[in-house]
Amino acid sequence: MEGKRIAVITGANRGLGFGTARELARRGYRVVLTARSREKAEAAAAELRGEGLDVVPEVVDVASDESVRGLVERLRRDHGRVDVLVNNAGAIFEASHDPAHPAGAGTLEVSPATVLRALDNNSVGALRMLQGILPMMNAAGHGRVVNVSSGMGALHDMGSGWPAYRISKTALSAVTRLFALEARGDVKVNAVCPGWVRTDMGGPNATRSLEEGVSGIVIAATLGADGPSGVFLRDGQIIEW
Numbered sequence: 001m002e003g004k005r006i007a008v009i010t011g012a013n014r015g016l017g018f019g020t021a022r023e024l025a026r027r028g029y030r031v032v033l034t035a036r037s038r039e040k041a042e043a044a045a046a047e048l049r050g051e052g053l054d055v056v057p058e059v060v061d062v063a064s065d066e067s068v069r070g071l072v073e074r075l076r077r078d079h080g081r082v083d084v085l086v087n088n089a090g091a092i093f094e095a096s097h098d099p100a101h102p103a104g105a106g107t108l109e110v111s112p113a114t115v116l117r118a119l120d121n122n123s124v125g126a127l128r129m130l131q132g133i134l135p136m137m138n139a140a141g142h143g144r145v146v147n148v149s150s151g152m153g154a155l156h157d158m159g160s161g162w163p164a165y166r167i168s169k170t171a172l173s174a175v176t177r178l179f180a181l182e183a184r185g186d187v188k189v190n191a192v193c194p195g196w197v198r199t200d201m202g203g204p205n206a207t208r209s210l211e212e213g214v215s216g217i218v219i220a221a222t223l224g225a226d227g228p229s230g231v232f233l234r235d236g237q238i239i240e241w
């Protein structure tokens with residue numbers, strides 16, 4: 001396919017999404033940098049454009065069917081293709097949604113509403129984006145999808161604390177495996193654990209720099225035709241679900 005390759009990233013106004021936008025743009029992609037609000041998307045895109053990078057702002061709230069539908073229509077109209085989709089948007093709801101329980105509220109206390117909200121945002125959000133964009137990739141016969149997940153959702157290493165977040169990331173593993181089965185041609189759908197990264201979510205004590213976290217996402221976003229699909233990756237290495 002001729003023309004510039006397009007990378008779409010959700011939740012790209014800060015943290016890992018923003019770092020991934022910068023890195024993919026440096027590698028020659030036109031990056032569609034999405035955020036929940038136009039102001040945030042425009043400010044983040046302007047910063048990267050100031051570095052001479054090809055970045056266009058867009059708006060999507062992955063927790064909204066209508067918002068995702070609107071984005072997909074504009075992507076078809078304005079770009080006609082998506083070569084890379086990074087489902088990065090994610091949040092922890094234990095604290096904000098459950099003021100009675102601080103972050104890390106236990107499995108025995110977390111409210112079902114908190115779990116549902118985390119699922120809607122962190123797992124169904126990626127499903128909404130994939131239902132819109134995977135058919136475009138399949139039609140083109142090429143595409144890379146990265147679902148930014150977390151070792152906190154890995155069943156083989158399940159710990160306690162943040163149960164809503166953990167359940168949502170475990171569900172994201174299922175979303176990854178299911179959509180990998182729908183991929184056609186040279187289309188790959190993988191999940192990535194970025195490690196514990198110093199962002200607003202990871203906090204200042206996290207063990208990895210933003211660049212280290214971004215690197216694992218970019219490896220999965222730029223896999224060669226011989227790369228894996230339907231797997232869980234950390235720093236380009238397959239890890240257990």
Ligand SMILES: NC(=O)c1ccc[n+]([C@@H]2O[C@H](COP(=O)([O-])OP(=O)(O)OC[C@H]3O[C@@H](n4cnc5c(N)ncnc54)[C@H](OP(=O)(O)O)[C@@H]3O)[C@@H](O)[C@H]2O)c1
Nearest residue numbers: 011015016061062063088089090150196197199200201202
């Ligand atoms: N940092 C870590 O240690 C770590 C470890 C493992 C996995 N992860 C995962 O990595 C991803 C990025 O995390 P981060 O550390 O960069 O966190 P962050 O700094 O808190 O950024 C999260 C981003 O997601 C956006 N977002 C949340 N819900 C959204 C929605 N419904 N629609 C659109 N955007 C939404 C936020 O937008 P607003 O600015 O509007 O809130 C923000 O841009 C998340 O999926 C997270 O679970 C992070």
